Amino acid sequence: MKAAIFTILAFFALSAQAHFRLLYPEPRGPxxxxxxxxxxxxxxxATTNRTTFPLxxxxxxxxxxxxxxxxxxxxxxxxxxxTFDDFASGGExxxxxxxxxxxxxxxxxxxxxxxxxxxxxxxDGANVTIQVVLTxxxxxxxxxxxxxxxxxxTVPADLQATCVNQTADDHSSHGSNSTNSTTGGSSAGSxxxxxxxxxxxxxxxxxxxxxxxxxxx
Ligand SMILES: [Cu+2]
Numbered sequence: 564m565k566a567a568i569f570t571i572l573a574f575f576a577l578s579a580q581a582h583f584r585l586l587y588p589e590p591r592g593p594x595x596x597x598x599x600x601x602x603x604x605x606x607x608x609a610t611t612n613r614t615t616f617p618l619x620x621x622x623x624x625x626x627x628x629x630x631x632x633x634x635x636x637x638x639x640x641x642x643x644x645x646t647f648d649d650f651a652s653g654g655e656x657x658x659x660x661x662x663x664x665x666x667x668x669x670x671x672x673x674x675x676x677x678x679x680x681x682x683x684x685x686x687d688g689a690n691v692t693i694q695v696v697l698t699x700x701x702x703x704x705x706x707x708x709x710x711x712x713x714x715x716x717t718v719p720a721d722l723q724a725t726c727v728n729q730t731a732d733d734h735s736s737h738g739s740n741s742t743n744s745t746t747g748g749s750s751a752g753s754x755x756x757x758x759x760x761x762x763x764x765x766x767x768x769x770x771x772x773x774x775x776x777x778x779x780x
Pocket of ligand 1: 582629701
C-alpha cells in the first residue's frame with residue numbers, strides 16, 4: 564500500500580515537471596502534458612484574447628524539466644494558424660528564433676526581438692502567433708501564444724521582474740538539485756539560449772516540493 568502511494572506521488576512529482584511550460588506570453592490554453600507533442604500543444608485555433616506584445620525587445624519565459632534540450636521559436640502571420648504549414652513560408656519553417664542548445668533545466672527568460680526577424684507581416688498592430696518548439700529527449704513539444712504586436716507597448720514592470728533565469732546544475736531528467744538563480748544586468752549565457760539576465764540566489768523550490776511529498780509518507 565505504501566509502495567503504491569509512493570508510486571503515485573513519484574509519478575505526480577515527475578509529471579509536474581515533465582516537458583516544458585510556456586510561462587509568458589500566455590499560451591493558447593491550459594497546459595496538458597499528454598497533448599504537448601501535438602501542434603500548439605493540442606490547441607488548433609487562435610485565442611480571442613490575444614496578448615499585446617512588444618514588436619521590439621520582447622522576451623518569452625519557459626520552465627523546462629529535461630536537461631540537455633534544444634529550442635526554437637516559429638512564427639505565423641496567419642489570422643488563425645492551425646497547421647504547421649501556417650508557420651512555414653515556401654516550404655521552409657519561419658523562425659522567430661533559430662534552434663539553440665541548453666544543458667540545464669529550470670526557468671529561462673529568453674529575448675525575442677520580433678522586429679529583427681524581417682518577416683513580412685511582422686509589424687506594428689499585426690496579429691501573429693509564436694510557436695515555441697522544444698526537444699529534450701522525449702520528442703518535439705509545442706506551445707503557442709497568440710499575440711498582437713505593438714511598437715509602443717512596454718512590458719509592465721511586474722512582468723519584466725519575472726524575466727529571470729533559475730537553472731539547475733544536475734543532469735538528471737527531472738531532478739532539481741543545487742538550483743541557481745540569476746538576474747538582470749549582466750549577460751549570463753548558460754548555454755547558447757541563455758543570453759539572458761541573471762539574478763541572486765533564491766531557495767530551491769523543487770527541493771521543497773520533494774521534501775513535502777516525503778513528509779506525506
Ligand atoms: Cu517531458
